[in-house]
Amino acid sequence: MTVLQTKNLTKSYGGKVAVDNVSLKIEQGDIFGLIGQNGAGKTTFMRMITSMSRPDSGQIELFGATTPAKLTAARTRTGSVIETPALFQNLTAEQNLEYYRLQRGITEKNRVQEVLGIVQLTDTGKKKFKNFSLGMKQRLGLAVAILGHPDFLILDEPTNGLDPTGIVEMRDLIKRLSQEGITMLISSHILTELAQVANKYAIIHHGRLIKTLTEAELHEECKRALAITVDDTAKAATVLETTLNITNYKQVSQNELRVYTYLDDPAEVSFQLSQAGVRVASIQVVGDSLEDYYTKMIGGTKS
Amino acid sequence: MMWWIACGLLAIGFAILLIRLMRIKNDIRQLGEHLSEIAYIDTNARLVTRTFDRSVSSLIQSINAMLKKNRRDHFEAQRTETELKRAITNISHDLRTPLTAARGYLQMLEASDLDPATRAQYTGIIRGRLDNLGVLMSDLFEFARIIEGNTTLDIQQVNIANTLRDALSEAHRELEYKGFRVDIDIPDTPVVCQCDPDALRRVLQNLLKNVCIHGKAYLCVRLTGNQIEIANQADDLDKIDVAHMFERFYTSDTSRSNKNTGLGLAIAKELTAQMDGKLTASKEDNMLTMRIVLPQKI
Numbered sequence: 317m318t319v320l321q322t323k324n325l326t327k328s329y330g331g332k333v334a335v336d337n338v339s340l341k342i343e344q345g346d347i348f349g350l351i352g353q354n355g356a357g358k359t360t361f362m363r364m365i366t367s368m369s370r371p372d373s374g375q376i377e378l379f380g381a382t383t384p385a386k387l388t389a390a391r392t393r394t395g396s397v398i399e400t401p402a403l404f405q406n407l408t409a410e411q412n413l414e415y416y417r418l419q420r421g422i423t424e425k426n427r428v429q430e431v432l433g434i435v436q437l438t439d440t441g442k443k444k445f446k447n448f449s450l451g452m453k454q455r456l457g458l459a460v461a462i463l464g465h466p467d468f469l470i471l472d473e474p475t476n477g478l479d480p481t482g483i484v485e486m487r488d489l490i491k492r493l494s495q496e497g498i499t500m501l502i503s504s505h506i507l508t509e510l511a512q513v514a515n516k517y518a519i520i521h522h523g524r525l526i527k528t529l530t531e532a533e534l535h536e537e538c539k540r541a542l543a544i545t546v547d548d549t550a551k552a553a554t555v556l557e558t559t560l561n562i563t564n565y566k567q568v569s570q571n572e573l574r575v576y577t578y579l580d581d582p583a584e585v586s587f588q589l590s591q592a593g594v595r596v597a598s599i600q601v602v603g604d605s606l607e608d609y610y611t612k613m614i615g616g617t618k619s
Numbered sequence: 620m621m622w623w624i625a626c627g628l629l630a631i632g633f634a635i636l637l638i639r640l641m642r643i644k645n646d647i648r649q650l651g652e653h654l655s656e657i658a659y660i661d662t663n664a665r666l667v668t669r670t671f672d673r674s675v676s677s678l679i680q681s682i683n684a685m686l687k688k689n690r691r692d693h694f695e696a697q698r699t700e701t702e703l704k705r706a707i708t709n710i711s712h713d714l715r716t717p718l719t720a721a722r723g724y725l726q727m728l729e730a731s732d733l734d735p736a737t738r739a740q741y742t743g744i745i746r747g748r749l750d751n752l753g754v755l756m757s758d759l760f761e762f763a764r765i766i767e768g769n770t771t772l773d774i775q776q777v778n779i780a781n782t783l784r785d786a787l788s789e790a791h792r793e794l795e796y797k798g799f800r801v802d803i804d805i806p807d808t809p810v811v812c813q814c815d816p817d818a819l820r821r822v823l824q825n826l827l828k829n830v831c832i833h834g835k836a837y838l839c840v841r842l843t844g845n846q847i848e849i850a851n852q853a854d855d856l857d858k859i860d861v862a863h864m865f866e867r868f869y870t871s872d873t874s875r876s877n878k879n880t881g882l883g884l885a886i887a888k889e890l891t892a893q894m895d896g897k898l899t900a901s902k903e904d905n906m907l908t909m910r911i912v913l914p915q916k917i
Contacts, residue, residue, distance in 0.1 A: 317661060344661065345701070379660075393664060421667035423676040424683065465663040497663050497694055553716075554723035557744070567716045 317344040318377070319468050319499045320365065325374035327360055334360040336523035337374070342501060342516075347494050349514030350503040351610065357523040358503040359398060362470050365501070366396045379467070395466035397474065401457025405446040409437050409456050412445060413463060420464050431459040435489065450477045454486075462493065469493065471502045475509050487513045507610040521614045540603035541574040542582055547595040549573055555592045560585060571597070646670045650679065663690065702766050706882075710759055717748040717755075724748075758882040765889050772815040772893055779819065779913065780810045783842055786823035793831050794838065799851075804841040812845050812913040814894045819913070822890050822898070823847075825883035826909050834907070845915045850908040 320342040327335045335357040342348045352358050363369040365376060367387070375382060381390040403412045413428040424430075432438045435455040440448075448456065454474060461469060474490070475483045490513050494500060504510045510517070511534070518528045529537070546552045549567055556562040556575065565575040578585050579601055586599045604612060646669050657664045665683045668675055724741045727733070733741070764770055783805055794801055826849050830838055834851035841848040891898040896913040 393662060418671075421669055421671070422665075423668050423671070423679045464667070465665050467661075467663050495694070495698075497690065550719050550723035550726055552723070553720040554727055557720060565716070567719050 318342070319344050319346070319379060320501070321377040322361075322365075323375040323377075325361065325364060325376065326372050327364060327369065328372060329360075333523050335364070335371075338520070338523070338525050339374075340518055340525060340528060342499060344499050345494070345497075346516050347490065347500045347502065347514045349507075349510035349517045350501060350520060351505070351507050351510065351517055352503070352520035353505050353614070356505075356520045358505075358520060359472055360523075361520070362396070362398050362472050362501065362503065366394065366398065366470060367391060368398065392464075393467045394470065395461030395464065395468070396470035396472075397454070397457040397461050398470065398472040401453060401460065403445050403453075403456060403460065406444055408442055408444055409440045409448075409452075409459070412456065413459060416460050416463055422464065427463065431463055434462065434492070435459045436485070451479070451482045454478070455489075458489070462498070466498060469498050469500045471500065473503055473505070475504060475506075483509060508606050511606055519610070519613050527613055534606075534609075536568070536574075536603075538603055538606050538609050539574075539576070540579055540601065541576050542578060542585060542599060543602045544573045544575060544585065544589070544599045545571050545597040546573065546589065547571070547597070551592065552589055552594045555589055555594060556585075559588045559592065574602075642670050643672050643675060646672065646675050650675070654682065657686075661693075699766055699768070703763055706759065706762060706885075710755065713755060714752065717751045721745045721748040755882075758886070762882055762886055762889070765886060765893070768893075770818075772818055774813055774815055774894065776811050776916065777814050777816045777819065778809040779812045779814070779845075779847065780805050780808075780842055782816055782819050783823060783840070783847060786820055786827060787840060789824065790827040790831065794827075797831055798836070799830075799834070799838045800836060802837075802839040802841075804839075804843075806842060810842060810845070812915050814896065814913050818890045818894060822887040822911065823849075825887040826911075829883055837906075839906070845913050847911040847913075848908060849910075850903070850906040852905065853907050856902060856905060856907060 318341060321340070323339050324337045325335055325339070326333065326337055338357070338361060340348075350358050350361065360369065364371045365378070376387065378387055378390040379393060381387050404415065407415070409432060410428060413431060417425075417428055429438070435458050437452060437455055437459065440452065445453070445456065454477075458471070458474070461471075471490075475486050478486060490500065490502065502510060502514065507517075507519075515531045516528065517531075517534055519526050544552065549571060552573055553565070553567070556565055556573070560578065562575055562577055564577050565573055568574050575585065582599050582601060586596050589596050649669065650666055653664075653666055665686055666679045668679055721744075724745050728738060728741050787801075787803065830849065830851045834853045836852045838849070838851045841850075888898045891911060891913075894913065896911060899910050901908050901910070
């Protein structure tokens, strides 16, 4: 089931295009990572989904709803933490949540303690929101967002400003929520921060979507290998094994093999294959580190 | 005069009751609408109130408890399905690669006049690949069976010290062959936990097999309380991603020439979970440590 689908979503501020024809699709159960530098349009995109801002053009489909009235209803199934959460400065974590519990008509009084437990804020006692650390504020914002059992959660830079332990905790929390059936859209300006949680990625740069890929695709992209396209994979496999003594390889598609050794000598591999009568259509080294890959992605498009 | 005041008060009281009634009626009507809406879609949504009327609230809480239970059952079913789908997607490469290689050798056998020694070598390789495929398939079937809950576990009081000793003596020959120095610390007194002895043996076998394939030099097995620790040294420890260790088909290298499919650990994890136990992996002091914690009788 599709949770969110946008078609050519566009928004500009003062003549500057913030989000440029973004079309993407989020399926139920996804943890969808929206990756881009600061100012790439991530927040603007999220604000349009949650109706905090109106798109100039394009379409939003949320839980199958497209008309304004139905979209409003569909948005009640969505929770979000965008920018700094707006909560009562002088109330404690529990009081803030109790306020939202009553406001939303949630009858279960224990729900407040439940969500405090989920975001690990049970021991904040009488500490007021204004005295919270950034990480605690983020988590309380998240607590408010999940209070009403949403189906879709939108989190803008949830790992921003957190220390390494905080980041790990946030990742675990995101995974746990995902296991409880919450589909998620999460933004970050650091690919590696989301690399261990998301199952789909979209890279956004200067408002434009440059690439969407699944976790497995990202993993394969970032694994250094020789990608060899040949006419006869069976024959090629025997040449790799007998002549070159390579066992560390994989067949990834009908005509493509990936070899994880011999990275420094593709010429030799190519030569031996040709010698044995295998036609090599292409041979190249693929795979970068996550960060290199990301830099290449956003550097490769004209700004 | 008194009569009028009395009548007036009565009228006001009546009006207040009427408004209250209308609000509660409204609340219930909207509840009904909301419920019929969420009944047919896949949602986490729960019912909410507008009045906080005590009776309405208690009705809502009962319905919400039911929704919660439904949801949990639904996730359990879904988890099984997605895990299996994932396993099958991931296995496709692993099935294809040995198959392609076997086909390649077969082509060479058919095409050329080979000397008997080379022929024997190629047939040997083909047999090896087919054996690989066999292991892969039976692992996949076993994983499917376990995850679908088709195996019924026979949970009983088990002296896990004995099970652990049995598993170790079974693995002894292979460990020795691979040149492991082994430290064993198992108390002589019985350690009784709640588990299925066969399933626990399978878990231990899989973990020890993993040690034989990927570990080197030193193995330390320790039983303290209801916790079994299997720690070993390994090459390229920094390359091992503990977080993904138990995922289907995780292997630290991509070599498919050895017999490890990566499913052994996933099976171990799932079996342990079904016994209400916990299997975790961590890296400590240059050692890879697997830790099993099993429930004890309270």
